[in-house]
Amino acid sequence: MFLYHYYEKEIGPFKNLSDLTAEEAELVMEKIKKQSPSSYTAKRDINYMKRRIEYETLGRKLFLKKGGKPTRKAPHYMVVEECEFLKSWYIDGCFVKISVEKFDLNTISFTYGDMHPTFSPKVNDGKEYRKKLYTYSEILKIIEKYGLPQLWNADGKFGSERYIEVQIWSDDIISKYL
Structure with missing residues (x-):
């Protein structure tokens, strides 16, 4: 299994808004909105960072309960396998591809879909993977059961799940990639 991280070529990989102060993150988001108003990132609302921090905090707590060993307060983000939808978020989209075998599995977790709809109190469709975070062995079972969202829901018409x-x-x- 390969993990992908998509990014804007001009900015570089693994630039994490969660590593910034709230003010710095807001400035970065405003810059993106001005420079790339049609980008997916530019469409995020004013409360995006607040929700992101809430979901990251919840994700970290759930991961610790499962025996995870996080060394960061907030995660870096990747997705399982290639996803054209994410590449389309960028004007000059690039990606880093890393085999899951390179990672200490005690330091990675998964959500079936983006963390935002997965943990959002507004999404209550009863799907078994809502409000859940998975370890590597657990996500393999979910993938076996449901497949990769980017294959069955590439255009998003079946819900918010577009990737893992x-x-x-x-x-x-x-x-090593910074």
């Missing part, structure tokens, strides 16, 4: 998000809770492997 991977939360990387360590800088060990990521630091």
Whole structure:
């Protein structure tokens, strides 16, 4: 299995808004809105960072309960396998591709779909993977059961699941790409 991280070529990989202060993150988001108003990122609302921090905090707590060993307060993000939808978020989209075998599995978690709709109190469709975070062995079973969302829901007409998000809770492997 390969994990992908998509990014804007001009900015570079693994630039994490969660590593910034709230003010710095807001400035970055405003800059994106001005420079790339039609980008997916530019469409995020004013409360995006507040929700993101809430979901990251919840994700970290759930991961710790499962025996995870995060060394970061907030994760870096990747997805399971290639996803054209994510590449389309960028004007000059690039990606980093890393085998899951390179990671310490105790430092990575997964959500079936993006963390935002997965943990959002507004999404109550009864799907078994809502409000859940998975370890590597657990996500393999979910993939076996449902497949990769980017294959069965490439255009998003079947819901918010467009990819499997991977939360990387360590800088060990990521630091080689910064």
